[in-house]
Amino acid sequence: MISGARQGSPAGLRRLFAAAMARDLRAFVVPGAEVARARGLDVEAAGLGMTGVPRHASVLLVVGELPAALRRAAAVVYAQMMRPRAVLAAGAGDLSPLPGADVSVGLSQEELEEGVARLRTAFARGAFAPGAAGFEPEMLRARTEYACPMHPEVVQDEPGACPKCGMELVSREAADGGSGPHHGGDHGGANGDHGHGGHGHGGMGFMSMVEMTKDLPRSSDGLPMEWVEAPFGPLFPGLPGGLFLKLTLDGDTVAEASPSACGWASPGPLTGPADALAERLAGIDPLSPASYRVLALRAVEDAAGAGADERTARARAGALERERAASHLGWLSGFAYLIGHRWLARRAAELQLAVLRAEPAGMPGLRAAARSLARRIERTPLLARRLEGIGALPGGTGASGPVARAAGVRTDARCGEGAYRALGFEPVVREGGDALARLRVRLAEIEESLGLAAAAGSLDIPAPRTATGASGAGAATVETPRGTATLRVALSDGEVVSAELEGPSARHLALVGRVAEQRELADALVGVASLDLSPWETAR
Amino acid sequence: MSALGQYALLLALAAGTAGLALSVYGIARSLGGARREPGKDVPATAGELSREPVWARYHVRYYGYALLFLAFDMEMAYMYPWAVVYRQEGLVALLDMGVFLAILFLGLLYGWSQGALKRQ
Amino acid sequence: MSALAVLAALLAGAYLVAVLEGWSATGRLRPAGPAVSAAALLGRESVVPRRPDRVLFEAAPLLLLVSAVLAAAVLPLSPRLVVADLATGALFVNAALAYVMVALLMAGWGPDAAYAMVAGWRFLGQLLGYSMPIVMAIAAIAMRAESLRNTEVVASQAALPNALYQPVGFAVFFLAAMCLAFLPPFDLPTAPGELAGGVEAEYAGARLAVMRLGRMVLVVALSAAVTVFYLGGWLGPALPPWAWSAIKTLAVAAAMLLAGRYVPRLREAQVLAWWWKLGIPLALLNIFWVGVVLLVAE
Numbered sequence A: 001m002i003s004g005a006r007q008g009s010p011a012g013l014r015r016l017f018a019a020a021m022a023r024d025l026r027a028f029v030v031p032g033a034e035v036a037r038a039r040g041l042d043v044e045a046a047g048l049g050m051t052g053v054p055r056h057a058s059v060l061l062v063v064g065e066l067p068a069a070l071r072r073a074a075a076v077v078y079a080q081m082m083r084p085r086a087v088l089a090a091g092a093g094d095l096s097p098l099p100g101a102d103v104s105v106g107l108s109q110e111e112l113e114e115g116v117a118r119l120r121t122a123f124a125r126g127a128f129a130p131g132a133a134g135f136e137p138e139m140l141r142a143r144t145e146y147a148c149p150m151h152p153e154v155v156q157d158e159p160g161a162c163p164k165c166g167m168e169l170v171s172r173e174a175a176d177g178g179s180g181p182h183h184g185g186d187h188g189g190a191n192g193d194h195g196h197g198g199h200g201h202g203g204m205g206f207m208s209m210v211e212m213t214k215d216l217p218r219s220s221d222g223l224p225m226e227w228v229e230a231p232f233g234p235l236f237p238g239l240p241g242g243l244f245l246k247l248t249l250d251g252d253t254v255a256e257a258s259p260s261a262c263g264w265a266s267p268g269p270l271t272g273p274a275d276a277l278a279e280r281l282a283g284i285d286p287l288s289p290a291s292y293r294v295l296a297l298r299a300v301e302d303a304a305g306a307g308a309d310e311r312t313a314r315a316r317a318g319a320l321e322r323e324r325a326a327s328h329l330g331w332l333s334g335f336a337y338l339i340g341h342r343w344l345a346r347r348a349a350e351l352q353l354a355v356l357r358a359e360p361a362g363m364p365g366l367r368a369a370a371r372s373l374a375r376r377i378e379r380t381p382l383l384a385r386r387l388e389g390i391g392a393l394p395g396g397t398g399a400s401g402p403v404a405r406a407a408g409v410r411t412d413a414r415c416g417e418g419a420y421r422a423l424g425f426e427p428v429v430r431e432g433g434d435a436l437a438r439l440r441v442r443l444a445e446i447e448e449s450l451g452l453a454a455a456a457g458s459l460d461i462p463a464p465r466t467a468t469g470a471s472g473a474g475a476a477t478v479e480t481p482r483g484t485a486t487l488r489v490a491l492s493d494g495e496v497v498s499a500e501l502e503g504p505s506a507r508h509l510a511l512v513g514r515v516a517e518q519r520e521l522a523d524a525l526v527g528v529a530s531l532d533l534s535p536w537e538t539a540r
Numbered sequence B: 001m002s003a004l005g006q007y008a009l010l011l012a013l014a015a016g017t018a019g020l021a022l023s024v025y026g027i028a029r030s031l032g033g034a035r036r037e038p039g040k041d042v043p044a045t046a047g048e049l050s051r052e053p054v055w056a057r058y059h060v061r062y063y064g065y066a067l068l069f070l071a072f073d074m075e076m077a078y079m080y081p082w083a084v085v086y087r088q089e090g091l092v093a094l095l096d097m098g099v100f101l102a103i104l105f106l107g108l109l110y111g112w113s114q115g116a117l118k119r120q
Numbered sequence C: 001m002s003a004l005a006v007l008a009a010l011l012a013g014a015y016l017v018a019v020l021e022g023w024s025a026t027g028r029l030r031p032a033g034p035a036v037s038a039a040a041l042l043g044r045e046s047v048v049p050r051r052p053d054r055v056l057f058e059a060a061p062l063l064l065l066v067s068a069v070l071a072a073a074v075l076p077l078s079p080r081l082v083v084a085d086l087a088t089g090a091l092f093v094n095a096a097l098a099y100v101m102v103a104l105l106m107a108g109w110g111p112d113a114a115y116a117m118v119a120g121w122r123f124l125g126q127l128l129g130y131s132m133p134i135v136m137a138i139a140a141i142a143m144r145a146e147s148l149r150n151t152e153v154v155a156s157q158a159a160l161p162n163a164l165y166q167p168v169g170f171a172v173f174f175l176a177a178m179c180l181a182f183l184p185p186f187d188l189p190t191a192p193g194e195l196a197g198g199v200e201a202e203y204a205g206a207r208l209a210v211m212r213l214g215r216m217v218l219v220v221a222l223s224a225a226v227t228v229f230y231l232g233g234w235l236g237p238a239l240p241p242w243a244w245s246a247i248k249t250l251a252v253a254a255a256m257l258l259a260g261r262y263v264p265r266l267r268e269a270q271v272l273a274w275w276w277k278l279g280i281p282l283a284l285l286n287i288f289w290v291g292v293v294l295l296v297a298e
Helices: A013-023 A033-038 A068-079 A109-126 A274-282 A289-304 A310-339 A341-356 A359-377 A383-387 A420-421 A435-456 A503-508 A514-518 A519-528 B003-029 B063-089 B091-113 C002-024 C034-042 C056-072 C089-108 C114-145 C152-154 C167-180 C206-230 C242-261 C267-297
Strands: A026-030 A058-065 A084-088 A101-105 A144-147 A170-173 A226-232 A244-248 A252-263 A472-480 A483-492 A493-502
Touching: A013 A109, A013 C034, A026 A033, A026 A068, A033 A058, A033 A341, A033 C242, A058 A068, A058 C034, A058 C267, A068 A503, A084 A109, A084 A170, A101 A109, A101 C002, A170 A503, A226 C114, A244 A519, A252 A435, A252 A503, A252 A519, A274 A289, A274 A493, A289 A310, A289 A472, A310 A341, A310 A383, A310 A435, A310 A493, A310 A519, A341 A359, A341 A483, A341 A503, A359 A435, A383 A435, A383 A519, A420 A435, A435 A519, A472 B003, A472 C056, A483 A503, A503 A514, B003 C002, B003 C034, B003 C056, B063 B091, B063 C114, B063 C267, C002 C034, C002 C056, C002 C206, C002 C242, C034 C206, C056 C089, C056 C206, C089 C152, C089 C206, C114 C152, C114 C167, C114 C206, C114 C267, C167 C242, C167 C267, C206 C242
Parallel strands: A026 A058, A058 A084, A084 A101
Antiparallel strands: A144 A170, A226 A244, A244 A252, A472 A483, A483 A493
16 A cells, blocks of 8 residues: 555556556656756656656655755645655655655665566555545644734734724735735735725725835836745756745746755764765765765865875866766756756756766767767757846856856866866856856866766776874865865864865855846746756755 | 537537536546645645735736737738638729738837837 | 547547657657556546635636637538538637637636746737737638638648648748647746646646646647648548548647757747747738739739
8 A cells, every 4th residue: 555545445447547547657856856867867767757746746756865854845745746646765764754655765776667666566556545544744734823904914813803903804824934915015915805905994095006006116117016925946846956946926027036955964974084074975965976075085185194196186087077077967957857948858868877877988979979969959949049148147256167167257176186187178168157158168068077087087986095093184175066165174083173165056046146036937947047056065 | 501500519519528528527536535635735836835825916028019919909800801802802902901901010010119029 | 420520530639649749758659658647647636726716727627628629620621521610610710719828827827826827827928929920820811712611721722732822821820829739849838847837737637637638639629720721631632531631630730749849948028029020020921922922813
């Protein structure tokens, strides 16, 4: 029996429908399809269709361990899925407040496929069950509260009269923060149709529309209209999973944007034995684990006073570049899905999985494939028109990585590294500072990274144990796929005494407001997506 | 059959299609109703419960296009009968409608020059 | 009765178009795909959002299906295979398809949800773009056929199909039909990546099944309209007339479904600007062109 079964006995017609449902499984991937791909899982090849709409999904696929905030969001999505529904956990640990996983597998493609087969039989047998339990966690309950239509700040838990104006309090559901369609200022009706007080309540008399809307903030075309607050995260299909984005919409224009990220709990992974620091840091960001592993190794080596020899540095460079290519391809696939370019989304996902599984000998072939993909993208009709001028940021905003390089700023932490100089590295810089320029920078970097990985010859990360019993302070910088990350550590007898980690996404998160506000909704989302945020990299 | 008969047939077709859809609902309903659980009926917004109503005046930005659309829509009502008798009326018909369309087209060009044809 | 035969053909056509859509989306041809998906949808719960506008919410999928079926009902498969060969057939097609907009706006407003609301109003923007070119193209058809009766429209193409006689009108009508059926790249109301399902997001179970069926029938109806108006309907050598109609309709549907895979979604502002600055002048030019040719070729 699956945990989200429908009430009823599995007989007759119901068995037919259960068999059909078992063959047509659709998965909602938590925290996001990009995380599943970054871990090497090909969900569609395993037999699960993917969807970003909770009500159209029958399986909640949880990939990797989730922080508590994302688990709560996943529980909300699960509650909004239609029964019969099931949870398939791939490498996830504790899932509360979600019900326990119906099928649990490890983080590999074979296990996922075998898990899907098990899930299908579970659906065919258990989609209808006589004794299915309800899913009623405390966090989902709605409270009724009573508010005054004219004074929205007056809120009580029982019905009564408003102390300010004497009007009867109107019941409404307790909102999680906002107060319904509001004008960003004075009038805040509980429902839109209460908002204009020309009904003679409390002796207001007749007010003309001009008078009523006198104090309201105006939109860019001069009209004052209602604003609606809508969440666009953390589990929104077009944006990176884990990005809590709240947009205040004025029609289909974004009036205000307030992002926040799920992040990692500071100082958790930064404490403990220095030898295992690389492992712990690699677990922070599922989208670029190799970069943080190399960062930790370098910082510890710098603190212990041991340098890395040339061969190690070359191998690490190869691994970093392979991850950069995979990360950019993963970003490209999600971006193409956002702008509705379906062929590109599938092709980029295919290439990303091929890069993640490739051996050093396969790199030149992948590089040729990346080059032809980039050429094809340049020739796509209407793509340049779609992206030009969207999300424009001038140089000098404190950004790093491809976002800065797309604005003409020639900053790259790899320029100062010997291994890269030996491999003949040149940073890719473009002009424009908008989404199109960022796309071009990342396409060029994919090709360049695959070439560098092929030249480096090895793709693993040698980790000599240099830190046992070491003491000292050191720092290291790594160019992650999203920007420059810096780690400063102080060791004492093989233990990390203090550490400071700064990732690129914290600064990029602050740019979301500039990129999204006063733009049409689709353009705002494209701008945010073009920043390639990793909500996992910021400290909570 | 007569025109009235044809329209009656189409009305019956519309009613029959609606009836078919409702019977499909009935089949699905016979498997059991929906279970009422907290949070299930809140509109799905990407992982956060948002119970706020969105019924408010929606600020569309295409009202420039909408006004021009009204003008052209009135014109198209005249185009249909004109198109049917065009060939037998000959050059006169072309000139008559040509003048009408030219005036409207000039209106379109004027609107374009004044900035009506963009996202407001 | 011929009416029942046409309706059966419509259902079969909708099924085949669903198979085609699955193929264009996933690259795999699954003949049993739509049947399994439909059964899977019927087996799921269907829930009504809290505080909806119940009338609008329930009416939207039904209205989508009914308007598509009515539009298809006046399009002939062969001179005798048509449900109702109205004297104003070409006008009736446009009139029935106008309710698609009403249905999508209902679906956008009804559930009181943020994403659906934005999606519904976006479709209205799209309608302001494609409406006039569709009507202008139909008017040019009627000029050549001297009638609005669909069987006569096809008969008027015995010498040369309208796709060659009025190529500009053909291109305009084809693109406007893609806009009306909100197929990618014009899929603003159900944008999967941008609006997490848009107008379809709050529908599940049987209601979603009816909505998707309505969408398939709409694609078939529009492909049949393109065939009847521009490709000469049932005209063709060797094969029986209904076979030619079927082949042409499916070919048009396949073209519509495949065209959007390789191009990103168009923004609402772009759609409107392209239609009003380029599409409508081209459609007017088309009318003028047909008018001159009809007079000159006497």
